[in-house]
Amino acid sequence: NAIELQKEEQKVAINKNDYKNVWVYAEQRHGEISSVVFELLNEGRILADKLGVKLAAVLIGDNIKSKAQELINRGADKVYVYDDPAFIEFQDDPYSSVLTQLITKEKPEIILMGATNIGRSFASRVAARINTGLTADCTALDIDLETRNLQQTRPAFGGNIMATILTPKHRPQMATVRHKVFKEAKVQEGRKGEVVECKADISTLLNRTKFLGFIKDASGNVNISDADIIVSGGRGLGKPEGFKLIEELAELLGGAVGASRAAVDADWIPYSHQVGQTGRTVAPKVYVACGISGQIQHMVGMGSSDVIIAINKDASCPMMQTATYALEGDLYEIIPNIIKEIKAS
């Protein structure tokens, strides 16, 4: 009812002028900063410059302080570091507690995180604790300079439209952003910046989970998000064995194997290979789409690849229309010929 609504509005009524600066959460695992962080620093720098504010990064981990300069070299003006053995592995509760404390104290205007497994879990908890909104899985960001509202664009309604979302009454404005939608910030060796060492009272931090161990993916598969070349197979393969051909071509090209959702849903290949709206976003130098029609939900995941090669029987399908090179014909004839040529060269 109206009174309840008014109460809610009062609860979130905040003085927007108290909030300034753009923050990037510097996600790391075992001391290695995720490459999405460098992409966010690039975009964060653009937003901070437009708003005339500083760009800061927040780094939480164990034995991690030495990594702060890496973030400064990529454009951060300031790095807040929580370096404590208690943060050796990512756990939602203690990480959310310290970040919430820091946000409440420093009041950033915008906070960006990667739409990774960690970012998705972490950002939502932090947003709920500080009573602000969160736009998940953004694929574009911009700023309205008059209102200082962050324009957060993401696919909506099954990827059929792109929605631009504003959170005009809330600060900070929080977004998770997909890997590979922005280019990485360039390294500027020896760039100057401020490192702020933060201390957390570990004994007071909530922790309802126990970390048992970290099991590395032993499959040896190339991570499609980081691959320069991806050879992807779709329903056009017609059978699971079709992926043997895809794997052979990928291996010869030194690339990774991707797939459409149709191939994943048919159980021909595990979900970790799926490219698209409900899979991974990729931006390789070369994307080879074999028997994939190019529905919008697939295209949003690979559309910014530098070169797209499509192999398809149907020259009129969206993938063939979008491709840099469109090879019309049966993939079971075309791919073995390509493999033969590569082997002969």
Ligand code: FAD
């Ligand atoms: P199809 O559309 O069936 O295309 C098969 C293609 O193979 C055709 O173009 C055909 O001409 C060609 N072909 C057939 N035989 C041969 C041959 N012998 N040689 C050469 N070409 C041949 N899809 C994704 O991929 N990723 C996602 O993340 C994703 N998320 C989704 C989320 C939602 C909410 C929804 C509703 C859908 C999502 N989809 C996603 C599904 C998407 O809409 C399509 O259904 C899917 O991408 C189709 O896969 P495909 O191109 O392999 O199959």
